Amino acid sequence: MTTERLPPDLAAAIARSADALGPFARLRHVAETDSTNDIALALAAGGEPEGTGVIADVQRQGRGRRGREWFSPPEAGVYLSVIVRPRGESTGWALLTLGIGVAAARAIRAQSGLPVELKWPNDLVIGRPWRKLGGVLCETSGARGGVDAVVVGLGVNLLRAAYPPELAERATSIETELGRPIDRALLVAALLVEMRAIVERLHAGEREHVRAAWRAFASGGLAGAPVSWQDQGRERRGRAEDIDVDGALLVRSDGRVERVIAGDVLWD
Amino acid sequence: MEFDDIKQLLDLVEKHDLAELEVERDGLKLRIRKAGREVTFVPAPVAPPPPAAPAIALAGGPAPVAAPAAAASDAESVDLAVIKSPIVGTFYRSSEPSAPAFVEVGDVVKKGQVLCIIEAMKLMNEIESDRDGEIAAIYVENGKPVQFGDRLFAVKVS
Numbered sequence: 001m002t003t004e005r006l007p008p009d010l011a012a013a014i015a016r017s018a019d020a021l022g023p024f025a026r027l028r029h030v031a032e033t034d035s036t037n038d039i040a041l042a043l044a045a046g047g048e049p050e051g052t053g054v055i056a057d058v059q060r061q062g063r064g065r066r067g068r069e070w071f072s073p074p075e076a077g078v079y080l081s082v083i084v085r086p087r088g089e090s091t092g093w094a095l096l097t098l099g100i101g102v103a104a105a106r107a108i109r110a111q112s113g114l115p116v117e118l119k120w121p122n123d124l125v126i127g128r129p130w131r132k133l134g135g136v137l138c139e140t141s142g143a144r145g146g147v148d149a150v151v152v153g154l155g156v157n158l159l160r161a162a163y164p165p166e167l168a169e170r171a172t173s174i175e176t177e178l179g180r181p182i183d184r185a186l187l188v189a190a191l192l193v194e195m196r197a198i199v200e201r202l203h204a205g206e207r208e209h210v211r212a213a214w215r216a217f218a219s220g221g222l223a224g225a226p227v228s229w230q231d232q233g234r235e236r237r238g239r240a241e242d243i244d245v246d247g248a249l250l251v252r253s254d255g256r257v258e259r260v261i262a263g264d265v266l267w268d
Numbered sequence: 269m270e271f272d273d274i275k276q277l278l279d280l281v282e283k284h285d286l287a288e289l290e291v292e293r294d295g296l297k298l299r300i301r302k303a304g305r306e307v308t309f310v311p312a313p314v315a316p317p318p319p320a321a322p323a324i325a326l327a328g329g330p331a332p333v334a335a336p337a338a339a340a341s342d343a344e345s346v347d348l349a350v351i352k353s354p355i356v357g358t359f360y361r362s363s364e365p366s367a368p369a370f371v372e373v374g375d376v377v378k379k380g381q382v383l384c385i386i387e388a389m390k391l392m393n394e395i396e397s398d399r400d401g402e403i404a405a406i407y408v409e410n411g412k413p414v415q416f417g418d419r420l421f422a423v424k425v426s
Contacts, residue, residue: 097390
């Protein structure tokens with residue numbers, strides 16, 4: 001796997017946070033790639049340990065859920081993928097994807113002061129109506145549930161150039177919201193520190209910590225907020241109430257509480 | 269063995285036009301035989317004839333089925349490995365809605381080849397074949413929910 005030296009500012013930011021980063025300091029840099037998730041999946045298959053990350057300046061084929069493109073122009077966003085290796089009881093790791101959302105929201109709030117929120121399960125959103133500031137796509141591969149590595153892919157829009165102007169009603173960037181850009185290297189280091197902290201919580205079995213932290217960032221979309229979702233090709237409507245122990249969204253609909261575990265949920 | 273398991277076996281018998289199927293699992297032996305048919309195995313069109321027993325052994329079961337000696341000489345065996353869902357989630361047969369399916373019935377697959385994606389909490393789990401073989405059955409429709417342990421594919425082991 002050909003990777004390049006980290007840019008000097010990023011190398012310095014990582015070095016300053018080395019203690020807090022631990023194994024998450026193993027960050028590799030590529031100027032351009034199709035998708036950082038693809039590189040990280042290959043590294044994971046090759047046995048690279050938890051914490052190994054890949055960051056790119058440009059993604060040619062950055063992707064979101066179900067093949068949607070994640071617009072990734074040069075240095076306009078953070079395009080980062082990190083290997084996580086779940087241990088122990090596998091069911092506890094259902095919360096990983098929500099936890100990564102928490103980590104990203106914490107880092108962005110700390111670095112920018114922006115009141116970023118989470119939309120289930122882990123979209124980074126801001127404002128009313130919500131505009132998307134970033135997203136997470138986690139991928140894994142395996143034969144029979146012997147999942148030994150999850151690749152966590154994270155995209156955060158830093159500059160206005162990170163999203164096409166025609167998406168301005170639904171997408172945004174830190175620069176757009178703040179009126180100025182923030183330091184990419186410092187944000188990346190903060191993202192990695194927070195990701196490690198959440199992953200360590202999950203290793204320690206502290207699922208309630210993750211759920212409580214997620215609720216705190218997602219409260220704007222819970223407590224009876226009206227939502228719609230696709231259920232096997234049929235549109236359903238209901239009111240989002242909470243998440244369950246596995247991170248499934250609990251929606252009250254037609255007098256029953258439904259567990260939504262996959263797919264797009266839209267908030268009115 | 270539960271009712272659904274038996275129904276899956278009946279489906280297999282029907283799908284592959286088997287005359288008889290005998291399975292032993294968890295101390296229960298089940299023999300399904302179609303009326304009016306001789307106990308001979310209908311050769312599968314693709315699988316080469318291994319020398320062993322005239323039975324379908326579900327891979328992963330505790331005991332392969334012993335072959336009745338009389339039928340052994342002119343019979344063939346087909347090993348079907350059933351790939352089950354390791355998680356609860358939504359089953360997708362392609363990487364994205366506009367993409368072709370990862371596999372179709374009759375496709376020859378290699379160990380490690382991606383067969384489907386199961387999504388849960390926005391984690392995309394690529395499910396791989398754990399052996400070389402041919403896709404004999406796809407049990408779940410695209411976009412449908414699956415539970416832990418649900419059958420996803422049968423792979424005719426080559």
